[in-house]
Amino acid sequence: MTLLGLLEREPSHGYDLKRDYDTFFSRGKPLPFGQVYSTLGRLARDGKIVIGEVEPGVGPERKRYVITERGATEVESWLTEPVEAEPNLQTVLFTKVVLALMLGRPAEEYLDIQRAAHLRRMKELTEIKRTSNLVDTMLADHGLFHLEADLHWIDTTVARLDALRAVVRG
Amino acid sequence: MKAIEARDVVLSFGETPALRGASVSVAPGEIVAIMGPSGSGKSTLLHCLAGILVPNAGEIHFDGRRIDTLSENQRSVLRRDHFGFVFQFGQLVPELTAEENVALPLLLGGIKRAAALAEARPWFERLGLAGLERRRSGELSGGQAQRVALARGLVARPGALFADEPTGALDSLTGEQVMDLLVSSARAQGTTVVLVTHEARVAAYADRQVIVRDGRVNALVHS
Numbered sequence: 001m002t003l004l005g006l007l008e009r010e011p012s013h014g015y016d017l018k019r020d021y022d023t024f025f026s027r028g029k030p031l032p033f034g035q036v037y038s039t040l041g042r043l044a045r046d047g048k049i050v051i052g053e054v055e056p057g058v059g060p061e062r063k064r065y066v067i068t069e070r071g072a073t074e075v076e077s078w079l080t081e082p083v084e085a086e087p088n089l090q091t092v093l094f095t096k097v098v099l100a101l102m103l104g105r106p107a108e109e110y111l112d113i114q115r116a117a118h119l120r121r122m123k124e125l126t127e128i129k130r131t132s133n134l135v136d137t138m139l140a141d142h143g144l145f146h147l148e149a150d151l152h153w154i155d156t157t158v159a160r161l162d163a164l165r166a167v168v169r170g
Numbered sequence: 171m172k173a174i175e176a177r178d179v180v181l182s183f184g185e186t187p188a189l190r191g192a193s194v195s196v197a198p199g200e201i202v203a204i205m206g207p208s209g210s211g212k213s214t215l216l217h218c219l220a221g222i223l224v225p226n227a228g229e230i231h232f233d234g235r236r237i238d239t240l241s242e243n244q245r246s247v248l249r250r251d252h253f254g255f256v257f258q259f260g261q262l263v264p265e266l267t268a269e270e271n272v273a274l275p276l277l278l279g280g281i282k283r284a285a286a287l288a289e290a291r292p293w294f295e296r297l298g299l300a301g302l303e304r305r306r307s308g309e310l311s312g313g314q315a316q317r318v319a320l321a322r323g324l325v326a327r328p329g330a331l332f333a334d335e336p337t338g339a340l341d342s343l344t345g346e347q348v349m350d351l352l353v354s355s356a357r358a359q360g361t362t363v364v365l366v367t368h369e370a371r372v373a374a375y376a377d378r379q380v381i382v383r384d385g386r387v388n389a390l391v392h393s
Contacts, residue, residue, distance in 0.1 A: 115381070122374035130350060144371055151370045155207060 003039050004048060004067065005075050011052050011066040014040060024135060040065055048074060093150070097157060101165045108161055111154050118147050118154070172231070173198040173362040174219055174330060179228035181214060188214040189225065190385035196330075201353060201363040203373035206382035213334055215382055216366045220253055220332040221245040233329060250278055254323035254361070256352070258335040260315040262307035268318045269294070269303040275326040293321035297351050313344035317351060324355055330362045337372050349375045 002025055006017050014036050022030045043049045048071030052064040067075075093114060100107035125140040125147075132140070157164070175195040181188050188211045196202045196219075206212040217223040218230055221237050222245075230238040237248060249255075254275070262271045269290050270277075276286035294300050297317045307315055316336065323331050336352065337345030353375050356363045365376055373379045380387055 112381075119370060119374065119379050122370055123376075126371070126374040129346075130353075144374070148370050159207070 001075070001078050003036065004043060004071050005078075007049060007065055007067040008072055008075050011064045013062050013064055015062075017065075027139070043071065047071075093154075097161075097164070098168055101161070101168045107165075108158055111158055115151060115154050118151055122147050171198060172196065173200070173233060174364065175229075175231040176215065176219055177229045177231075179215070179218055179225045179230065181218060181223060181225045187385055189218070189228075191228070192382065192385060192387050193228075194219075194380055194387045196362055196364060199357070199360045199362055200378065201356060201365065201376045203365045203367055203376035203379045204382055205367060205370070205373050205379055208368065210382045211385040212366050212368075212382040215387075216332055216334055216364055219364055220255070220330075221248055250275070251326075252329045254326065254328035254331040256316070256319050256323045256331065256333040256336045258338040260307065260312075260319040260339075262310075262315055262318060262322075264307050267304050267306055268299070268310065271307070271318055272321040272325050274322055275328075279326060290321070290325055293325060296355070297321055298347075311344075312340050313348065316340060316344075316348050320348060320352055320355070324359065324361060327359055328361060330364065331356055333363065333365045335367055336365065337367070337369070342371070345369075345372065 002021060003017055006012065006020055012020075014033070017040075018031055018033060018036045021036075040049065044051065044065075047068060049065050049067050052066040055062045055064065096110055097107050099105075100110055122144055125143050128140045129137045129144075172195045177193050179189050179192045190211075192211065192215050194202075194204075194215070204212045204215060214223065218225050218238070221230070221232070221240070224238055224245075228238075229236055232248070232252065237245065240248065262268075263274065266274070269287055272290035272293055273283075273286035276289055277283065281289070291303060294303050297320065299314060299317055299321070302310065302314060302318075307318075310318065316339070320336070323333070331352075333352065337348055340348060349372055352363070352365075355361075363376070365373070367373050382388075
């Protein structure tokens with residue numbers, strides 16, 4: 001969907017798409033060229049893009065990809081539809097807490113360890129924010145707010161461990 | 171080497187125990203965040219470390235000197251000469267201009283008015299407050315007032331800055347700007363910072379986080 005969205009800006013070559021993807025979205029994991037072209041092939045097969053003018057060059061011919069009406073409609077509906085808000089009740093952390101309580105293990109210690117790991121990551125993201133550009137800052141913010149929400153959940157769970165223990169152990 | 175240290179500090183308010191053997195140490199130039207739920211004792215611990223409250227038992231040290239045995243007057247001088255403070259609501263003196271508020275610790279320390287104001291003014295540029303020097307606190311936004319309070323806390327180049335929920339009254343973006351300035355200014359002049367906050371995103375600006383629960387420091391998080 002990201003490549004399709006990038007194509008909505010303007011018709012582009014595969015190389016340009018990869019460059020822009022890596023700049024804004026890859027977060028240190030560059031998109032392999034093979035994946036770029038296989039995705040473009042799939043989008044063309046599904047009628048979401050077409051191949052426009054072909055430019056001859058020194059190397060292989062360069063194809064310019066153009067988004068179709070169908071592709072643009074898909075981008076539009078993807079953008080306007082909210083991402084599903086996960087209830088988070090089946091997260092690994094929740095499972096760990098409940099299992100720990102069921103097994104008589106120190107759930108609070110596990111949560112303290114998790115809190116420390118979250119705070120460490122939040123510190124890293126905060127440092128990124130203090131030293132990076134706006135794009136990275138916004139991505140770091142997204143991570144920070146999610147980690148903060150997890151921490152609220154951890155704190156509330158710690159406060160309710162006794163009650164929860166009574167429930168899960170019958 | 172420790173700049174600030176609390177050893178087994180116990181303090182009760184009447185029958186209500188606030189600290190039940192809290193121990194923590196802060197290295198010179200380190201920025202430490204004290205976290206914990208409401209009523210955990212985190213602000214009480216900060217007030218003990220800053221020589222505002224005297225514990226019933228245990229010891230508080232600053233720069234190798236025991237401070238909990240000092241007299242009220244000696245602690246007052248210690249706070250004036252070595253500590254800076256930032257509180258949740260700025261607590262600027264409303265009758266004074268912003269620059270007079272910043273200069274206040276210097277004026278109280280006996281520095282002449284002109285020299286104190288000259289020392290205070292560069293902070294306005296540094297903290298993005300240029301042009302607001304003559305305003306009174308009522309004419310400043312919450313974020314501006316808190317930055318003035320931050321400048322006041324650091325202007326005398328204190329050995330330690332104590333900040334109690336410094337962003338508690340600010341929206342998250344303004345709060346982050348204040349924290350960014352607090353951290354960069356404190357690091358620039360090597361000031362040790364002890365910060366109390368219940369917000370993890372604020373604590374993440376610190377070098378290290380300490381969790382207070384039920385009056386004890388029971389989880390140290392080394393970052």
